[in-house]
Amino acid sequence: MYDVIIVGAGVIGTAVARELSKYQSKTALLEKNPEVCQGTTKANSAIVHGGYDALHGTLKGRLNRRGVELYPGLSKALNFPYQQCGSMVLAFNDEDEKKLEALMENGRKNGVEGMEILSGEDARKKEPALSKEITKALYAKNAGITCPFNMTYALLENAMENGVELFVNTEVDDIEHLTDGVRVKATKRVFEGKMLINCAGVYSDKIARMAGDEDYTITPNRGEYRILDRKVGDLVSHVIFQTPTPDGKGVLVAPTVHGNIIVGPTSESVDNPEDTRTTKEGIRKVDRSATKGVPGLPIKESIRIFSGIRASVEGSDFMIEPSKANKKIFHLVGIDSPGLASAPAIAEEVRKWVEETIPLKKKESFIEERRAIPHFEELTNKEKEEILKKNPHYKKIICRCEMITEGEIIEAIHRPGGATTLDGIKRRVRPGSGRCQGGFCGPRVLEILARELKLPMEEILKDGPHSKLLAGKLKGALQ
Ligand SMILES: Cc1cc2nc3c(=O)[nH]c(=O)nc-3n(C[C@H](O)[C@H](O)[C@H](O)COP(=O)(O)OP(=O)(O)OC[C@H]3O[C@@H](n4cnc5c(N)ncnc54)[C@H](O)[C@@H]3O)c2cc1C
Numbered sequence: 001m002y003d004v005i006i007v008g009a010g011v012i013g014t015a016v017a018r019e020l021s022k023y024q025s026k027t028a029l030l031e032k033n034p035e036v037c038q039g040t041t042k043a044n045s046a047i048v049h050g051g052y053d054a055l056h057g058t059l060k061g062r063l064n065r066r067g068v069e070l071y072p073g074l075s076k077a078l079n080f081p082y083q084q085c086g087s088m089v090l091a092f093n094d095e096d097e098k099k100l101e102a103l104m105e106n107g108r109k110n111g112v113e114g115m116e117i118l119s120g121e122d123a124r125k126k127e128p129a130l131s132k133e134i135t136k137a138l139y140a141k142n143a144g145i146t147c148p149f150n151m152t153y154a155l156l157e158n159a160m161e162n163g164v165e166l167f168v169n170t171e172v173d174d175i176e177h178l179t180d181g182v183r184v185k186a187t188k189r190v191f192e193g194k195m196l197i198n199c200a201g202v203y204s205d206k207i208a209r210m211a212g213d214e215d216y217t218i219t220p221n222r223g224e225y226r227i228l229d230r231k232v233g234d235l236v237s238h239v240i241f242q243t244p245t246p247d248g249k250g251v252l253v254a255p256t257v258h259g260n261i262i263v264g265p266t267s268e269s270v271d272n273p274e275d276t277r278t279t280k281e282g283i284r285k286v287d288r289s290a291t292k293g294v295p296g297l298p299i300k301e302s303i304r305i306f307s308g309i310r311a312s313v314e315g316s317d318f319m320i321e322p323s324k325a326n327k328k329i330f331h332l333v334g335i336d337s338p339g340l341a342s343a344p345a346i347a348e349e350v351r352k353w354v355e356e357t358i359p360l361k362k363k364e365s366f367i368e369e370r371r372a373i374p375h376f377e378e379l380t381n382k383e384k385e386e387i388l389k390k391n392p393h394y395k396k397i398i399c400r401c402e403m404i405t406e407g408e409i410i411e412a413i414h415r416p417g418g419a420t421t422l423d424g425i426k427r428r429v430r431p432g433s434g435r436c437q438g439g440f441c442g443p444r445v446l447e448i449l450a451r452e453l454k455l456p457m458e459e460i461l462k463d464g465p466h467s468k469l470l471a472g473k474l475k476g477a478l479q
Helices: 011-020 059-078 094-110 120-126 148-161 201-210 280-293 339-357 381-390 406-414 422-429 442-453 474-478
Strands: 002-007 027-030 087-091 115-119 136-140 144-146 165-167 172-178 181-186 189-198 219-228 239-241 252-255 261-264 302-312 319-322 329-333 397-399
Touching (some): 011 148, 011 339, 027 189, 059 144, 094 115, 144 148, 148 165, 172 201, 201 302
Parallel strands (some): 027 165, 087 239
Antiparallel strands (some): 087 136, 115 136, 181 189, 219 302, 252 261
16 A cells, blocks of 8 residues: 555656655656656756746746745755746737736736846847847746756656655556545556545546546647757857747747757647647747747757647646545646646645645655766766776767767666666767767667666667567568
8 A cells, every 4th residue: 555656757746756755655656658757748848937927826826936946956956957047028019018017017926036127128138149129028037947857857766765666667547446545557557545646747637537537628739849959059048938829928949958949839739649740830830930039040950840748728727636536636637837847836735735635754864865967078087087987888978969978878777767768868868869869879879778778679669668669680580
């Protein structure tokens, strides 16, 4: 019997798991995919929104602001990238300027500090790449950027170090109510728990229905993006938004914590939550909108296009509430943007719910900090010498674009809840994220994964459960 069963290991499930690991609770984290961070958390803008946009009086407004407060401490303790680079919302005319005033007022009500409306000229002084057509900009000092993958892995590793048990390849397909909790049927196993927390992202309405709650409907909403090469990464230093529309915050141009530029997303309702296609029309829309604010954006330097799926609901607020069928089940539905920015605050909120239902006692032995995998290229000469004495694998460069060593890849595999797929390695330590997009290093990473996991290379997956990369041995096929 677990105290708490969490369904879904995106940023929300792992944040909840880490928060609960501070207490003496036995927690299981169930994930249907071969690895964590394979849902919406793997494809978004990576912005820690300032908190002025989410409507005052909503859960989003409150939790976004609290999330922003928690990020500096959390990123420091868990050693994941976070930069408070500030953001600007651009106005091109009187109507846009009125929207800036409204955003500023909403932000003030939400308790957001460090906002000011800049003249077009002052905005361009801060961000010289901005269009001359800009008349005003809402500047928010506290907005930032993070790495959703590294944040999720950091939360997971720390949660596991503090006792949380992770079960991957474990898809929940039935929930039964018990007098003192729940019974969960999942791939190959049955779990029993005093409580269940539904953090299943775009499938959280499906999990709710399994629990007997029919009231939730998620409308998947796709956002398409471009990533630009690191060589143009210093073109902008703030997150640049257009004024919001009924479809959302609109297309942004932003630096990433890894030195690239991200451009997007679109907003389009789709039927299938797995429909992560990219389209010519979508990417054209991104280009048109982005170059309006940043005319010199070198779109030709694009190294990848991709899309992510929002778990949107009618009313557009987060829904964090107990099941009507069983008070020991909590649903987190509609966790679209600013879900990443709010994740640490959502975890606190859930822990308060759990505390009201089952007694939680602080764990004296809680380990608060976690160290990131060292990126050899960024170490000082002394640190390099030290690490090489202990582990000569750090000498061998596997990814030339991002200068990633074999030592980093091996560590990504052997950390708690470590990488088992090609993309899992890419998201943790970045081989395949550079200009060649894995063309050079992909086969070498496959070899390392197969060797370290003691599996045939043909068994290694790219990402999801049915994504084998190799069909068999060429030599064998020819015989
Ligand atoms: C285009 C786009 C841009 C965004 N930009 C931002 C931004 O800049 N800032 C921001 O704050 N937010 C942003 N968001 C929102 C943010 O990405 C999400 O709020 C956040 O990633 C949601 O995390 P999650 O853990 O709820 O969902 P997910 O990451 O999808 O995790 C849910 C997990 O549940 C698992 N699961 C599902 N069903 C089952 C089952 N039956 N059994 C077991 N496991 C199951 C899935 O495999 C998945 O791993 C954006 C979203 C999109 C799509």
